[in-house]
Amino acid sequence: MRRETIHAYLLLLPAFVLLVAFTHWPVVTTLIDSLYATPHGGRPPPFVGTDNYAGMFDDPVFWQALSNNAWFAAATIPTSIILALLMALAVNEALPGRAVLRMAYFLPTMLPMIAVANIWMFFYTPDYGLFDRIIGLFGGGRHNWLGDASTALPAIILVSIWKEAGFFMIFYLAALQTMPTDLKEAAALEGSSRWNYFRRVTIPLLMPTTLFVMVNAVINAFRVIDHVIVMTRGGPDNATTLLLYYIYETGFRYWDTSTAAAATVVLVTIMALAAAFQFGVLGRRVHYR
Amino acid sequence: MMVAASNRFSHGLETLGAWMLGILWMLPLLYAVWTAFHPAAFATHFDPLAPLTFANIEAAWQAAPFSRYLLNTVMLVTLILAAQFVLCTLAAFAFARLTFPGRDVLFAIVLLQLMVMPDVLLVENYRTVVQLHAADTILAIALPYLGSAFGIFLLRQTFLTVPQPLDDAARLEGCGLLARLWRVYVPLAKPTYIAYGLVSVSYHWNNFLWPLIITNSVTTRPLTVGLAVFATTDQGIDWSIVTAATLMTSAPLLIAFLLFQRQFVQSFMRAGIR
Numbered sequence: 001m002r003r004e005t006i007h008a009y010l011l012l013l014p015a016f017v018l019l020v021a022f023t024h025w026p027v028v029t030t031l032i033d034s035l036y037a038t039p040h041g042g043r044p045p046p047f048v049g050t051d052n053y054a055g056m057f058d059d060p061v062f063w064q065a066l067s068n069n070a071w072f073a074a075a076t077i078p079t080s081i082i083l084a085l086l087m088a089l090a091v092n093e094a095l096p097g098r099a100v101l102r103m104a105y106f107l108p109t110m111l112p113m114i115a116v117a118n119i120w121m122f123f124y125t126p127d128y129g130l131f132d133r134i135i136g137l138f139g140g141g142r143h144n145w146l147g148d149a150s151t152a153l154p155a156i157i158l159v160s161i162w163k164e165a166g167f168f169m170i171f172y173l174a175a176l177q178t179m180p181t182d183l184k185e186a187a188a189l190e191g192s193s194r195w196n197y198f199r200r201v202t203i204p205l206l207m208p209t210t211l212f213v214m215v216n217a218v219i220n221a222f223r224v225i226d227h228v229i230v231m232t233r234g235g236p237d238n239a240t241t242l243l244l245y246y247i248y249e250t251g252f253r254y255w256d257t258s259t260a261a262a263a264t265v266v267l268v269t270i271m272a273l274a275a276a277f278q279f280g281v282l283g284r285r286v287h288y289r
Numbered sequence: 290m291m292v293a294a295s296n297r298f299s300h301g302l303e304t305l306g307a308w309m310l311g312i313l314w315m316l317p318l319l320y321a322v323w324t325a326f327h328p329a330a331f332a333t334h335f336d337p338l339a340p341l342t343f344a345n346i347e348a349a350w351q352a353a354p355f356s357r358y359l360l361n362t363v364m365l366v367t368l369i370l371a372a373q374f375v376l377c378t379l380a381a382f383a384f385a386r387l388t389f390p391g392r393d394v395l396f397a398i399v400l401l402q403l404m405v406m407p408d409v410l411l412v413e414n415y416r417t418v419v420q421l422h423a424a425d426t427i428l429a430i431a432l433p434y435l436g437s438a439f440g441i442f443l444l445r446q447t448f449l450t451v452p453q454p455l456d457d458a459a460r461l462e463g464c465g466l467l468a469r470l471w472r473v474y475v476p477l478a479k480p481t482y483i484a485y486g487l488v489s490v491s492y493h494w495n496n497f498l499w500p501l502i503i504t505n506s507v508t509t510r511p512l513t514v515g516l517a518v519f520a521t522t523d524q525g526i527d528w529s530i531v532t533a534a535t536l537m538t539s540a541p542l543l544i545a546f547l548l549f550q551r552q553f554v555q556s557f558m559r560a561g562i563r
Contacts, residue, residue: 012379
């Protein structure tokens with residue numbers, strides 16, 4: 001073997017061992033484990049084929065977790081992306097107090113999700129919380145925001161939007177700052193309205209950023225459950241159980257690792273589809289600089 | 290004239306909107322600061338003359354071993370950062386400047402981790418760490434994140450922009466592979482290291498789920514897990530103290546952010562442009 005090849009493999013080895021051991025290999029073993037029964041004692045678990053999947057598909061909680069997660073994604077992703085874009089546009093203009101404003105938008109990103117959850121839990125407290133106080137001013141009554149199955153998921157969604165929008169803003173801001181100014185001057189000479197310019201020039205030029213942000217938002221919608229653990233523990237009545245929370249609960253509270261493996265396969269498939277979507281369908285349509 | 294006036298009007302409207310959103314965004318944090326630094330009686334009603342107090346902070350600090358949690362978090366992020374810098378630098382250099390069979394395939398395999406993160410592979414990684422007899426250690430929290438596709442990718446992109454003549458000159462002076470990497474590539478990639486470092490530190494300072502699963506004692510728990518344990522078991526509903534603890538755990542990162550705001554924002558931008 002050539003020296004350069006040996007050197008290259010040696011340089012790659014440490015990072016590769018760790019990457020494969022904690023990302024690639026676990027994906028493979030998850031798939032294998034999902035086909036075997038949960039091990040008990042020292043005996044090797046029997047092969048059960050698709051039984052774990054059948055059992056999981058019979059579990060209404062799994063379907064609820066999936067549908068909760070779909071609603072969660074459908075609500076958080078577009079809202080936080082639109083807010084992020086508006087924030088970036090605002091901060092990109094020469095507004096008074098621009099630096100303070102940028103900090104205000106970005107600050108939630110720097111907080112741990114668990115800290116954010118603690119703060120918001122206080123807002124959602126019946127009677128004393130900020131929400132009930134404000135509603136009280138308008139003559140509204142007491143409401144248990146996190147304890148009511150109809151408002152618990154929206155409450156969680158609101159927290160996620162607050163936390164994420166400022167993070168995505170950064171990427172739009174970066175893109176806006178690299179946008180050529182001569183386009184804007186040309187459009188102004190042509191007498192094009194600002195709205196028209198925004199719609200015809202800014203939005204299309206921001207497409208790669210939107211795509212990047214979207215994929216990140218999808219991944220986050222299925223990856224972050226810290227606030228669920230702290231605020232609701234999936235309740236009430238599984239109203240806030242997201243897919244990863246379902247995995248966490250089956251795997252580490254009921255120690256049903258086979259079902260957890262089957263659910264992880266579903267989750268990884270969703271993420272892989274998001275990735276394939278990025279590189280495949282959208283990748284070809286998007287205008288790249 | 291009309292156009293200018295209407296432009297000024299719409300501009301004013303936009304400023305107003307931007308500021309209203311900004312205030313709305315700041316409100317939760319301002320409210321938390323208010324609660325943490327006032328007596329519990331003022332936690333739920335606003336009075337500009339309410340007395341300031343550090344009693345909540347003191348009570349929270351003493352109610353749980355936060356100094357130990359802080360130490361654990363500092364050790365954790367230092368360990369992760371150091372390992373990531375070394376491992377990613379070596380791998381990124383190989384991908385950027387060496388030719389070897391299977392390079393593109395291996396690089397694609399690395400990039401897979403950008404999509405499927407170790408965060409979701411809880412059960413299997415837990416099993417692996419237990420088999421290594423490493424459960425409930427700080428190393429165990431760090432292990433899944435030490436090989437970082439994001440870091441390798443970011444550094445490779447930077448190394449690719451290093452002019453080849455610089456590399457050749459170092460080679461002519463008799464520098465070996467590692468010497469060239471250390472003397473030519475690493476110094477030129479400093480902004481990337483800062484950017485990646487800030488992103489990595491803030492990610493792992495705030496990480497919660499994996500540390501929650503893999504730690505089980507005071508000597509290993511990072512701040513986030515310590516805070517969760519404290520808020521759910523020890524306290525119940527004393528919001529002033531819980532909020533004080535919450536701010537306390539986020540404070541080091543928040544203060545660092547406020548001091549180096551520009552650096553932080555630019556780092557996140559740099560890390561995001563792929």
